[in-house]
Amino acid sequence: MAEIYTNETPQEVKEAKGLHLLTQSTPNGQKVQIMLEELAAVYGTTWTTTLIDISTNEQKKDWYLRLNPNGRIPTIVDNTKDRPFPVMETSAELLYLVKKFDKDGLFTFDDELEYSQMLQWLFFWHGSGAPYQGQLGFFSRAAEKVPMAIERFRNETLRVFGVLEIQLSGKYSDGPREYLAGAGKGKYSIADIGTWTWTSKWNLGGFKEEDMNAQFPHLLKWISRIGERDAVKIGTGSKAVTRDNSKPSAKALAEKGAELVNADLNSKESVPKIIQGSHTVFLVTNYWETMDPKVEVTQGKNVAHAAKEAGVSHIIFSSLLNVTEATNGRLVHVPHFDGKADIEKHIRSTGVPCIFMHPGYFMSNLTDMMQKGEDGSFTLAYPTSDEAKFPLFDAAQDTGDLSTVSEATRKSTHFASVTPEQYKSFLPEAIAEEMLENHLFVEKPDYYNGAELDESLSILEGPQLLGRILSSVIAIQRTWDSSIEFESQASPNRPNCSALGA
Ligand SMILES: N[C@@H](CCC(=O)N[C@@H](CS)C(=O)NCC(=O)O)C(=O)O
Incomplete structure (x- = not known):
C-alpha cells in the first residue's frame, strides 16, 4: 500500500x-x-x-x-x-x-425522511449552488472579462438563491421556515452550514442589497439567523477570542471587523475556547497583573490542562526558576519567579511535548533603574556586587549590553553597588522586597542557578532562531486567524476559491 x-x-x-x-x-x-x-x-x-x-x-x-x-x-x-x-x-x-x-443528533436527523431532506439540501448546494456562485466570482474578477460567462453564472446564482427562497419562504409548503431541512420550521443542520458559508457572501457577487431584499427576503433572514450563532462567528473568524480586549493587538482585530470575546484565563470553562483548534500554545502568564502567585499559577494550570485536552502538539512557556528552592530557602520573596517554576512543573506533568524559554534579565528594566547624574552620566544601582552576572535580554531584539547606552547617549555609564536598604528606597514598597531578592538571586547562585547553558544555546543557534520560532508560533496559534485577512483581501490573484473570485 x-x-x-x-x-x-x-x-x-x-x-x-x-x-x-x-x-x-x-x-x-x-x-x-x-x-x-x-x-x-x-x-x-x-x-x-x-x-x-x-x-x-x-x-x-x-x-x-x-x-x-x-x-x-x-x-x-x-x-x-x-x-x-x-x-x-x-x-x-x-x-x-x-x-x-454528534452523538445526540443535534446537527442531523434520526427520522429517515428528515434525514433525506437534509441530504437533498446538502447535495443541492454542493452540486448546484457552490459551483455557480464560485464561477461567478471567478469570471467577475478575472483579468480577462468574458461577458457571456459572467451573465450565465450571475443568472444561475440568482436562480439557486431563488430555489433556497422557495424552500425558506415555504411558498409551496407550510409557510416560512427557519432552517432548510426538518419538519415544521425545520432544524439547524449540516445542510444549513454547508449552504451558509457561500450564500452569506452574496455581496461579493456584485448584487445590490435592495435587490436581494426584494427578491430573497427569507434567504436574507436565514443568513442573519445563522450568522448569529457563536460557533459560526468563531468558525469564520468574525469573532476573535482575546485575553484583553483593550490591548492594541485586540483592537487591531476589531478594526478588521472581528467581534471580540474576552476569555478569562482564571476560568476553567473559558480557557478551552482560546485553545480549541490550536496547533501550539505559547503561554505567557503575567504575575504583575495581580501580584498574586496563586492567580498566576491557576491561570497556567488552566491553560496546561486545556492544552492537553485539546491535543495540541506543543506548549511553549516563558518560564523562570524557583528561587526559594534554588537558594534552599535563603530568598523566599520572589514569587514572580517561583510561580512560573510551578507552572513549568505542571506543564511537564501533562505529558504534552513542551519547550521552556527562560528569558534573561529584561534590558527594559535598565532604563527604569538608570539614574542620570548632574554631570549627565548614568549610574545603574543594584544591590549586588559588580561581579553579578546578568544575562541581558532584549525582548524585542534578543540581546545587547550596557555599552549601547553609552553609544546612544555619548555619556559615560557606571555601575554602583548599593545596600539592600538603599536599593529598596528606589522602589515602590509593594515590590521592593521582591525585586531586592530577585537581584540577590542573580548574584548568588546566579540567574540560571549555575546551569551550563551550552545545551540551550546549541538548540537556539543564536537568538534570531528563537525569534523565528516565536513568530511562526504566533502565526499559527489560532486556527481561523487568516479568515479576517482573507475576507478583506479577496483579490483577483487568489487561486480558485471561487466564491471570492479567483
Ligand atoms: N468540492 C470541493 C471544493 C473545495 C474547494 O474548491 N476549495 C477551494 C477553496 S474554497 C480550494 O481549495 N481552492 C484551491 C485550488 O483550487 O487549488 C469541496 O466541497 O470540498
Missing part, C-alpha cells in the same frame, strides 16, 4: 493524534471550521489544524494529493483509525463529523 505520508508531509500532519484539519478560511474551509466549533461547544470535541496557503498551491503538492486527490481544501484526517483516514469534499466531511461526534 502506498505511503500516506512522505518526507514532504509537514511534521505536524504526520504527528497529529485524533482529528486533524487541513484548511484555509475560505467558504469551503469555513464549512468544516464551523462544524467543528459547533461540536466543540456541545461535546468538547477537539482537533488540531494545519493552515494551507492555497495561494502557494500547497494543495497541489504530492504530499497533499495523497490525502485529497482533488487538490483542494479542506481535508480532515482521522488519526484514530489503524491507518490515518483522510476525508475530502466538504459535504462528505460534514457527514463524517456528525456520524462520529
Whole structure:
C-alpha cells in the first residue's frame, strides 16, 4: 500500500493524534471550521489544524494529493483509525463529523425522511449552488472579462438563491421556515452550514442589497439567523477570542471587523475556547497583573490542562526558576519567579511535548533603574556586587549590553553597588522586597542557578532562531486567524476559491 505520508508531509500532519484539519478560511474551509466549533461547544470535541496557503498551491503538492486527490481544501484526517483516514469534499466531511461526534443528533436527523431532506439540501448546494456562485466570482474578477460567462453564472446564482427562497419562504409548503431541512420550521443542520458559508457572501457577487431584499427576503433572514450563532462567528473568524480586549493587538482585530470575546484565563470553562483548534500554545502568564502567585499559577494550570485536552502538539512557556528552592530557602520573596517554576512543573506533568524559554534579565528594566547624574552620566544601582552576572535580554531584539547606552547617549555609564536598604528606597514598597531578592538571586547562585547553558544555546543557534520560532508560533496559534485577512483581501490573484473570485 502506498505511503500516506512522505518526507514532504509537514511534521505536524504526520504527528497529529485524533482529528486533524487541513484548511484555509475560505467558504469551503469555513464549512468544516464551523462544524467543528459547533461540536466543540456541545461535546468538547477537539482537533488540531494545519493552515494551507492555497495561494502557494500547497494543495497541489504530492504530499497533499495523497490525502485529497482533488487538490483542494479542506481535508480532515482521522488519526484514530489503524491507518490515518483522510476525508475530502466538504459535504462528505460534514457527514463524517456528525456520524462520529454528534452523538445526540443535534446537527442531523434520526427520522429517515428528515434525514433525506437534509441530504437533498446538502447535495443541492454542493452540486448546484457552490459551483455557480464560485464561477461567478471567478469570471467577475478575472483579468480577462468574458461577458457571456459572467451573465450565465450571475443568472444561475440568482436562480439557486431563488430555489433556497422557495424552500425558506415555504411558498409551496407550510409557510416560512427557519432552517432548510426538518419538519415544521425545520432544524439547524449540516445542510444549513454547508449552504451558509457561500450564500452569506452574496455581496461579493456584485448584487445590490435592495435587490436581494426584494427578491430573497427569507434567504436574507436565514443568513442573519445563522450568522448569529457563536460557533459560526468563531468558525469564520468574525469573532476573535482575546485575553484583553483593550490591548492594541485586540483592537487591531476589531478594526478588521472581528467581534471580540474576552476569555478569562482564571476560568476553567473559558480557557478551552482560546485553545480549541490550536496547533501550539505559547503561554505567557503575567504575575504583575495581580501580584498574586496563586492567580498566576491557576491561570497556567488552566491553560496546561486545556492544552492537553485539546491535543495540541506543543506548549511553549516563558518560564523562570524557583528561587526559594534554588537558594534552599535563603530568598523566599520572589514569587514572580517561583510561580512560573510551578507552572513549568505542571506543564511537564501533562505529558504534552513542551519547550521552556527562560528569558534573561529584561534590558527594559535598565532604563527604569538608570539614574542620570548632574554631570549627565548614568549610574545603574543594584544591590549586588559588580561581579553579578546578568544575562541581558532584549525582548524585542534578543540581546545587547550596557555599552549601547553609552553609544546612544555619548555619556559615560557606571555601575554602583548599593545596600539592600538603599536599593529598596528606589522602589515602590509593594515590590521592593521582591525585586531586592530577585537581584540577590542573580548574584548568588546566579540567574540560571549555575546551569551550563551550552545545551540551550546549541538548540537556539543564536537568538534570531528563537525569534523565528516565536513568530511562526504566533502565526499559527489560532486556527481561523487568516479568515479576517482573507475576507478583506479577496483579490483577483487568489487561486480558485471561487466564491471570492479567483
Ligand atoms: N468540492 C470541493 C471544493 C473545495 C474547494 O474548491 N476549495 C477551494 C477553496 S474554497 C480550494 O481549495 N481552492 C484551491 C485550488 O483550487 O487549488 C469541496 O466541497 O470540498
